[in-house]
Amino acid sequence: MNLLRSLLLTGALAGVAAAAPRIVPIPALPLPSGQATLPELQPLPTPAQPAPPLLPLTNPPATPPVAPTLYRPADPLFARQWNLEAIRAPGAWALLGRGHGAPVTVAVLDTGFVPSPELTGRVVNGYDFVSDPARAGDGGGRDPDAGGVGQFAYHAEVVANLIAAAHDGRGMAGINPQARVVQVRVAGVDGLIDPQDLADALRWAAGLPVPGVPANPSPARVLNLSLFADFIPLTGCDARVQAALDAVAARGALVVAGAANDGADARGYTPAGCRGVLTVTSVTVAGQRPAYANWGASVALAAPGGEPGHGVVASSLSGPGGERDPDGTSFAAPQVAGVASLLFGLKPGLTPAQVQGVLARTATPFPGGRCDPLDPRKTCGAGLLDAEAAVRSSLTTARSH
Numbered sequence: 001m002n003l004l005r006s007l008l009l010t011g012a013l014a015g016v017a018a019a020a021p022r023i024v025p026i027p028a029l030p031l032p033s034g035q036a037t038l039p040e041l042q043p044l045p046t047p048a049q050p051a052p053p054l055l056p057l058t059n060p061p062a063t064p065p066v067a068p069t070l071y072r073p074a075d076p077l078f079a080r081q082w083n084l085e086a087i088r089a090p091g092a093w094a095l096l097g098r099g100h101g102a103p104v105t106v107a108v109l110d111t112g113f114v115p116s117p118e119l120t121g122r123v124v125n126g127y128d129f130v131s132d133p134a135r136a137g138d139g140g141g142r143d144p145d146a147g148g149v150g151q152f153a154y155h156a157e158v159v160a161n162l163i164a165a166a167h168d169g170r171g172m173a174g175i176n177p178q179a180r181v182v183q184v185r186v187a188g189v190d191g192l193i194d195p196q197d198l199a200d201a202l203r204w205a206a207g208l209p210v211p212g213v214p215a216n217p218s219p220a221r222v223l224n225l226s227l228f229a230d231f232i233p234l235t236g237c238d239a240r241v242q243a244a245l246d247a248v249a250a251r252g253a254l255v256v257a258g259a260a261n262d263g264a265d266a267r268g269y270t271p272a273g274c275r276g277v278l279t280v281t282s283v284t285v286a287g288q289r290p291a292y293a294n295w296g297a298s299v300a301l302a303a304p305g306g307e308p309g310h311g312v313v314a315s316s317l318s319g320p321g322g323e324r325d326p327d328g329t330s331f332a333a334p335q336v337a338g339v340a341s342l343l344f345g346l347k348p349g350l351t352p353a354q355v356q357g358v359l360a361r362t363a364t365p366f367p368g369g370r371c372d373p374l375d376p377r378k379t380c381g382a383g384l385l386d387a388e389a390a391v392r393s394s395l396t397t398a399r400s401h
Contacts, residue, residue, distance in 0.1 A: 025299030034316060048125035049115035070094050075165075075172035080313045081172060083286055083304035087335060089175055092342065095395060101345030105180045106163055106337055107220035109198070110156035110227060112148035112185035118165035118315050119181055120174065124218050128185040129201040135188030142213070150189035154318035158326060159226050161315050164339070171315035171322060175387065176336025176346070182218050192230040195270065199244040203356040206253040221344050222249065224337040225257040225277075226330035229270040236267070237274035249276045254344075256280060257335040259294035259328035266294040275296045278340070278356050281371075282332040282381045285310060289371040293329055295378040301359055302371060302380040305332035339387045346394045362389035 041108045070090040072078065085091065113125040126146045130136040137149040160181045165174030186193050186201045188398060204210045207219025232238050245255055257274075259281040260268040266281070267273040272294065282293040282305025289295060290307040311327035318324065335357065343355050350358075363383030371380035 006351045009119055020063045023057050024155050032219045040286045041384050043359075051135055051349050055368070058216065073167040074169040074173055075167060075173045075195070076169075077139055077172040077313050077315065082156060083235075083306070083312050083335060084175070086285065086287075086304045087339070087385045088388035090241045090390040092339070095388065095391050096346075099340065100350060101178075103178045103180055104161075104176070104222065104341040105182060105218055105220045106222045106224060106341050107184055107376060108156050108163070108224050108226075108334075109158045109180045109184045109186050109201050109205060110159055110224075110306040111152045111154070111187045112153055112156055113146045113156040113183035114163055114317060116157050116165075116315070116317065117170070119338065120159045120166070122164060122166075123160065123181045123255070124181045126184040126215060126216070126218070127201075127204060129204070129213075130185060130188050131194065131197050132188065136194065137189035143242075144214070146185040148183075148185065152187060152189070152191050153188075154316050155226070155330065156185075157164075158218055158225060158316050158324060159330060162312070162331060163224065165315060166319055172313065176341045178308075178342045179338065182216070185246050187227065189295050189364055193227055195232055195238045196268065197269075198225075198229050199238075199240040202241070202244040204246050206248040208251060208346040219251075219253075220340050222251055223255045223338050224334050225255060225271055226333050227258070228260050228272060234264075234268040234271065236270075238270040241270050242274050244275050245271065250354055252351065253280060254340055254355055256333050256340060258333040259299050259329050261330075262294055263293040263297075263327070264282070264294050265296040267296050267298045268296070268342075273350075276352070278336060278352075278359070280329060280333040280336045280385075282327070282329045283371060283380065283384060287367045287371070287384060289378060289380055290327070292327075293332075293380075295372065295380055297379065299379065300356060301336055301382055301383040301385055302366070303332035303335040303385040305329050314343065334359065336385055339385060339390055342387070342391060343394050346391070347397070350394075358390050358393055361384065362393050 052228045069373045071093045109267040110296045128146045131141045133141045164179040165172045167177045200210045259272045271277050272279045279299050282300045284307045306327035311325035312331045313325045316324040360382035364386045365383045
């Protein structure tokens, strides 16, 4: 099995492709002399002036306007974050206003914790669920330090930044800058994910007990999985993972997963093909499915994931000048997770199924009615994520009760 297939990261994150030309790791930063584990983290440039408040938004009127005055973050990368315009995030922010909705915790089950400046004060180093010491790369198996190790370490950082990067006049703008993030490590240094490790991590992230692991003090309402499980055939959902997903749903947490980047039917993948998962595929700036993006009946929704040469701009400690422009379903899924967290913040009593229903019902139709103009079999769910329409629907429902 290709050692890089489990993570959905694609070629735009690195300048050199090795054996797998479509899926490559984010290269680690140079190690200082004598250091053999975590890559050195170089901070982003310090701004000359203090950062503005987290959400400098105006209070919403009693009735949401038909065309709200758009709030545009001062973060320098925002002007190039085409994905936020595509999903109408500025309209959603304008409807929300300052302090509208409670902060929501999102768990990122991925390559582990990196101290991103975009998430200062809102990110938790959760737990390392990689049970195989040889694959863990940190001197042991499972442990309380979820720190990212090796060439894949920054995948989780980019995913989390897309969800929750601060609106602070530096770097990028995240979809929900009030969200809290718990980083949970499930991928080894080889980029592979063991199904049992994933199943245990799912339970723990949602606040459910896992034998031999301390309780999670920060249980999440939304779980983002920009990955798929290895060591199993791609013929359907793994039973261990499905049981964990059922328990997480019963707990009231929503699982959002990337569809994967093999250009195949997503139904054979775990978790993309599992019951109760909001599976997300990728579209380009033109609203069409790129060749790499998985498709099919298990896909619920699409979000911008870009294509080679025109990816999704994001802050990253691993990138030149503190930024990257990756493409892939890895980076489509967290946009849906971010909008889902906004909806849970507005209405904490929503169930995962209700949130998925809102997102599907308010999605923007694909150009020409389908995401793949050449092959109608290759479907991409209800449409393109529409943050403004989803927030407007939730606000309208909330005010009618």
